[in-house]
Amino acid sequence: MSLDLGVEIGEAIGLVAGTLTTIAFLPQVFRVWQRRSARDISLPTFILLCSGVALWLLSGVLKESISLILANGVTFFLAMGILVGKLRFDRR
Amino acid sequence: MSLDLGVEIGEAIGLVAGTLTTIAFLPQVFRVWQRRSARDISLPTFILLCSGVALWLLSGVLKESISLILANGVTFFLAMGILVGKLRFDRR
Numbered sequence: 001m002s003l004d005l006g007v008e009i010g011e012a013i014g015l016v017a018g019t020l021t022t023i024a025f026l027p028q029v030f031r032v033w034q035r036r037s038a039r040d041i042s043l044p045t046f047i048l049l050c051s052g053v054a055l056w057l058l059s060g061v062l063k064e065s066i067s068l069i070l071a072n073g074v075t076f077f078l079a080m081g082i083l084v085g086k087l088r089f090d091r092r
Numbered sequence: 093m094s095l096d097l098g099v100e101i102g103e104a105i106g107l108v109a110g111t112l113t114t115i116a117f118l119p120q121v122f123r124v125w126q127r128r129s130a131r132d133i134s135l136p137t138f139i140l141l142c143s144g145v146a147l148w149l150l151s152g153v154l155k156e157s158i159s160l161i162l163a164n165g166v167t168f169f170l171a172m173g174i175l176v177g178k179l180r181f182d183r184r
Contacts (some may be wrong), residue, residue, distance in 0.1 A: 006155060007155050010150075010151045010152070010155035011155070013151040014155075016144075016147055017144045017147035017150075018148075019144075020140050020141075020144030020147065021141060021145060021148065023140065024137050024138075024140035024141040024144060025137060026137075027134040027135075027137045028134040030134075031132065031137075035132070037131070037132050038132050039132055040124065040127070040130050040131055040132035040133050042120040042123040045116050045117060045118075045119045045123075046116075048112050048113070048116035048119075049113060051112055052108075052109045052112030052113035052114075053109070053113060055105050055108055056110075056113065058102075058105055058109075059105040059106040060102070062099070062101050062102030062105065063099050063102035063103070064095065
């Protein structure tokens with residue numbers, strides 16, 4: 001009963017957490033594309049992040065988890081936007 | 093049975109995905125602190141990310157989920173390292 005309540009509150013907090021970590025990448029996409037500058041952005045970071053988020057998405061599809069699919073679907077496009085910006089604007 | 097197998101494979105892929113999205117931030121921490129430069133890093137992105145990951149961690153504690161606690165514990169310190177670097181090296 002106590003663990004059940006913990007799990008329910010934990011799920012609710014997880015929804016807020018997932019929303020925050022998903023929309024977090026939006027201002028980074030805007031910053032890179034508006035300033036057309038990405039020297040300080042790490043290429044390996046966004047290659048690893050895009051790969052990991054794509055696997056999270058696949059995991060969500062296999063587990064038929066709508067929350068995993070939605071959160072990682074959105075994050076994948078945002079992280080790809082930063083990765084493409086890095087490749088395009090990473091000049092000295 | 094088919095859904096059960098999907099859930100198991102989905103969990104296994106989730107472990108790989110979680111490892112990738114966790115270690116992803118390591119090269120970004122190194123890049124900011126080695127070059128002492130963070131102009132292209134978005135401040136709202138890393139404020140939102142640190143807040144969201146802290147809530148994921150709390151959610152993991154309430155759900156007694158070791159994987160959530162481990163992944164988000166590590167990610168929190170890495171994301172904080174980038175946030176502190178941004179505040180310290182964000183000069184023109």
